[in-house]
Amino acid sequence: MYFHTLHDFFLMNGHGFYVWSAYGISFVTLLAMVWQPLQRHANLRKEIAQQAQE
C-alpha cells in the first residue's frame, strides 16, 4: 500500500476529488453498459418463448 492511512488514500493529497470522480463515473457507465444488454436479452428471450407457445 502506497498510502499510510485510509484518510490519505481518500484525499490523495488534494487530488482525491478528481481521481474518485473519474473512477466513479467510469464505473457507473460500464455497469450500465453491462446491465443494458442483459436486460434486453432477458426480455427478448421471454418474448420468443411466449411466441413459441402460441
Added chain:
Amino acid sequence: MLKTWFHRWGSPPWFYRMSGKLLPWFGVATLLLLLIGSVWGLAIAPEDARQGNSYRIIYIHVPSAFLALAGYYLMAIAGCIGLVWRMKLAFWALRAAAPLGAAMTFIALITGAFWGKPTWGTWWEWDARITSMLILFFLYLGVMALANAYQNTDNGNRAASVLALVGTVNIPIIYMSVKWWNTLHQGATLKLTSASTIDPSMLQPLWVMIVGFYCLYAVLLLLNLRCEILSNERNSRWLTDLFSTSTSGDKQ
C-alpha cells in the same frame, strides 16, 4: 479452411451457441483483471513526481482510449465485411460495436477532463487530441443514429457501414495529433518501437487494466451481439425451438 471458419462464425445459431460458452470465461477474466488493476493502480503504485496522485486516472483513461480506437477498427471492418459479402452477422456486429465505442470514447473524454483540471488547470481545451477524440464520439453516435434511421433495416445497415468506413480517416489523425500539433496533450506513454516513458512500477498495473478492458469489451460485444441475433432472428425455427424446450422443461 478460412472459408469454413467464416461460414461457421457467420452462422447466427453457431455464433449464439459459441458466444454463450465463451462469455463466462471472459466475464471472470474481466472481473479479476479490473479488480486487481484498480487496486494496484489506486493504492499500491507510487505517486507521480510531477503530477501527484492525479496521474492514477491513467489506469482508466489510457485503456478506454485504446478501446475507443480498437472498437472503431472492429466496427469499420465489420461494416466492410457486411457491405462486401452481405453477411448479416457482420452488420449486427457493427450495430453492437457502435454504442460500446461511444461509451469508451465518453469515458476517455470524461476521465481526461478530470485529469486535465488538476494538471493543466482546465477541464477542456480545443487541443488536437481532445478535438479528434470528440469527433470520434460523434462518429459513433452518427453510426448509431444512421443504423436506425431507415424503415428498411438493410438500408440502415449499409448507410451506417459507409459512415463507419468514411470515418476511419479520423483514426490516424487521433494517433498523430500529439506529434503533428504540439499542443497541450502529452505524448504517448506506451511506445512500440522504443522504451516507454513510465516507470515499471506504474506500467505493470496499466497493462493489467489494458488487458482487463479488452476482456470487458469482448464481454460487452458478445452480449450486444447476442441481443442483435435474438432481435433479428426472433421468428426463426432454431430460436423458438431453443427457448420453447428450455422453458417448458423448467415448468414441467
